[in-house]
Amino acid sequence: MKIKKLGVNIDHVATIRNARDEIYPSPVKAALLAQKSGADSITIHLREDRRHIRDNDLKIIKNKLRIPINLEMAPTNEMLKIATKFKPSFVCIVPEKRKEVTTEGGLNVKKQKKTLYKIIKVLKKNKIRISLFIEPNISDIKLSYNLGADCIELHTGEFCNIFNKGKKTYNSFSKLKRSANFAKRLGLEVHAGHGLTYKSAYKISRINDISEFNIGHFIVAESIFVGLKKTIKKFKKIINK
Ligand code: PXP
Numbered sequence: 001m002k003i004k005k006l007g008v009n010i011d012h013v014a015t016i017r018n019a020r021d022e023i024y025p026s027p028v029k030a031a032l033l034a035q036k037s038g039a040d041s042i043t044i045h046l047r048e049d050r051r052h053i054r055d056n057d058l059k060i061i062k063n064k065l066r067i068p069i070n071l072e073m074a075p076t077n078e079m080l081k082i083a084t085k086f087k088p089s090f091v092c093i094v095p096e097k098r099k100e101v102t103t104e105g106g107l108n109v110k111k112q113k114k115t116l117y118k119i120i121k122v123l124k125k126n127k128i129r130i131s132l133f134i135e136p137n138i139s140d141i142k143l144s145y146n147l148g149a150d151c152i153e154l155h156t157g158e159f160c161n162i163f164n165k166g167k168k169t170y171n172s173f174s175k176l177k178r179s180a181n182f183a184k185r186l187g188l189e190v191h192a193g194h195g196l197t198y199k200s201a202y203k204i205s206r207i208n209d210i211s212e213f214n215i216g217h218f219i220v221a222e223s224i225f226v227g228l229k230k231t232i233k234k235f236k237k238i239i240n241k
Pocket of ligand 1: 009045072092094102103133153192193194195196214215216217218
């Protein structure tokens with residue numbers, strides 16, 4: 001099986017920082033550590049409301065990182081301006097609703113065809129690899145291909161919800177598998193992401209046609225348990241010096 005790439009999404013490092021309006025934890029430090037630890041790319045979602053990553057994070061990360069930055073952005077003029085200014089290696093166009101807790105579903109490619117076409121054209125001129133975050137269905141894949149996307153990222157949220165509840169995932173898994181296969185045959189690169197954990201990512205990694213995973217929330221969450229013991233021990237040492 002071909003080696004699959006892992007894009008590490010560091011948005012939620014910024015969420016923790018912003019919760020107290022502090023300067024730590026630093027998303028830049030997290031991006032550099034992820035790079036050192038073998039991440040193939042760093043994903044950041046610059047939201048319209050800047051609830052996690054901020055413009056300055058993007059600026060510093062872009063200057064310091066050697067591996068590609070995958071900028072997730074809504075298809076808006078504001079974001080297009082930022083993308084053409086900072087020129088990340090990759091852009092993943094995602095839908096965005098102000099009140100959603102997270103990116104709740106894939107793009108409505110049909111409804112936003114014209115906007116997407118315009119944005120993709122400009123990004124292509126800037127030699128940025130373009131991915132569209134979509135639900136796993138054939139019609140959205142065909143539309144993405146016709147719009148000139150290089151990649152699609154399949155939204156794994158529905159699969160993960162069913163999987164986490166311990167329910168039968170056959171239909172949801174098949175949808176992902178069929179979509180990945182169809183897109184790959186069209187010549188699109190196929191990525192997957194949203195809500196993935198160790199277990200669900202393992203299951204989906206069985207789909208050969210998916211070449212890249214973008215994972216964030218679980219990595220940041222799991223890091224608490226990996227790092228808690230060390231941090232507490234270090235504090236005990238410091239206060240008893
Ligand atoms: N891929 C895309 C396009 C996303 O928008 C997100 C965040 O919603 C992710 C991957 C990562 O999802 P998570 O943080 O649940 O791992």
